[in-house]
Amino acid sequence: MIGPTLDTPLTRLTGVRHPVVQTGMGWVAGPRLVSAVANAGGLGILASATMTAGQLAAAIEEVRSRTDAPFGVNLRADAGDAGERVDLLIGNRVKVASFALAPRQELIAKLKDAGIVVIPSVGARRHAEKVAAWGADAVLVQGGEGGGHTGAVATTLLLPQVVDAVDIPVIAAGGFFDGRGLAAALAYGAAGVAMGTRFLLTSDSSVPEAVKRTYLGMSETVVTRQVDGMPHRVLRTELVDGLERSGTVSGLVRAVRNAARFKKISGMSWPAMIRDGLAMKHGKELSWSQVLMAANTPMLLKAAMVDGRPDLGVMASGQVVALIDDLPTCEELIDSIVTQAAEVVRALGGKLAETM
Numbered sequence: 001m002i003g004p005t006l007d008t009p010l011t012r013l014t015g016v017r018h019p020v021v022q023t024g025m026g027w028v029a030g031p032r033l034v035s036a037v038a039n040a041g042g043l044g045i046l047a048s049a050t051m052t053a054g055q056l057a058a059a060i061e062e063v064r065s066r067t068d069a070p071f072g073v074n075l076r077a078d079a080g081d082a083g084e085r086v087d088l089l090i091g092n093r094v095k096v097a098s099f100a101l102a103p104r105q106e107l108i109a110k111l112k113d114a115g116i117v118v119i120p121s122v123g124a125r126r127h128a129e130k131v132a133a134w135g136a137d138a139v140l141v142q143g144g145e146g147g148g149h150t151g152a153v154a155t156t157l158l159l160p161q162v163v164d165a166v167d168i169p170v171i172a173a174g175g176f177f178d179g180r181g182l183a184a185a186l187a188y189g190a191a192g193v194a195m196g197t198r199f200l201l202t203s204d205s206s207v208p209e210a211v212k213r214t215y216l217g218m219s220e221t222v223v224t225r226q227v228d229g230m231p232h233r234v235l236r237t238e239l240v241d242g243l244e245r246s247g248t249v250s251g252l253v254r255a256v257r258n259a260a261r262f263k264k265i266s267g268m269s270w271p272a273m274i275r276d277g278l279a280m281k282h283g284k285e286l287s288w289s290q291v292l293m294a295a296n297t298p299m300l301l302k303a304a305m306v307d308g309r310p311d312l313g314v315m316a317s318g319q320v321v322a323l324i325d326d327l328p329t330c331e332e333l334i335d336s337i338v339t340q341a342a343e344v345v346r347a348l349g350g351k352l353a354e355t356m
Helices: 009-014 031-039 053-066 082-091 105-113 125-133 155-165 179-188 209-216 238-245 248-266 270-284 288-293 296-305 319-323 330-355
Strands: 020-022 043-047 072-075 096-099 117-122 139-142 170-173 192-195 221-224 232-235
Touching (some): 043 053, 053 082, 072 082, 082 105, 105 117, 117 125, 125 139
Parallel strands (some): 139 170, 170 192
């Protein structure tokens, strides 16, 4: 379908047709979803935190076999092999490198020298100012409504702060699911929107159908620290309520078991996992118990998103889950968002003209 387009600094920077980004959700944002978003004109971001370097190389190759459109890869800035993965992106001429944390200044420079667009994700104005000063090309800012690791400030407050603070394109995340939200974000001065939960709930998502149906039947999310010691917005389920009631000791025992399971899946050695833990502790100023609990995140997400067992895992979700009741294709979703946004902008322009 060829519909309206919205030309923004984001579309010009990345070469995509529409200012709509699919976030790099672990276990969810694989080649199938990323390529579907790219073919629909949006910016798909491949999640690599749960992949080995070899798996990431294969995933990039698979995306390339499915689309000729630009796409991105999300990297863990604090990973011990972050430099190796940056080289992998450069060698494969990936268009966009996104980061969940601020990457080192030298990594930003290396990526930019290779012509790769660098887009870190932030949850505070000061973090946006830092990465902008270090040379980031754009920044993705997520408000507290968003799923997964999130902050306490609403998008409607955080977004204008960041837009006013930096001179690079700002992508708004947290609470977006339709064209009205895109129009509102553009009115705030953003260059586009990023969505996670909305793209998870598409027919192109590889998440098991039973899990998608669980999402569609839920309306309540909760921010818990019992998954990995940091604020994490997830669907409120019996498992999550049980985690909230569990004590510190049982949480640490569970984390040790999950660390061993993640070690087996990732192929990482214990020394490598310890090095990553040290980097995480330093970068986020976490306690050792929080670092240890971080092993829970990938395994509890995998139980639901890959194994199809929502009763045994957690399901990261933005608050917009309460407003979603369908599973469109990525093409249908993006076309509807951009069409509605264009209609809203035109309608507002007409109403304003009538009052002048």
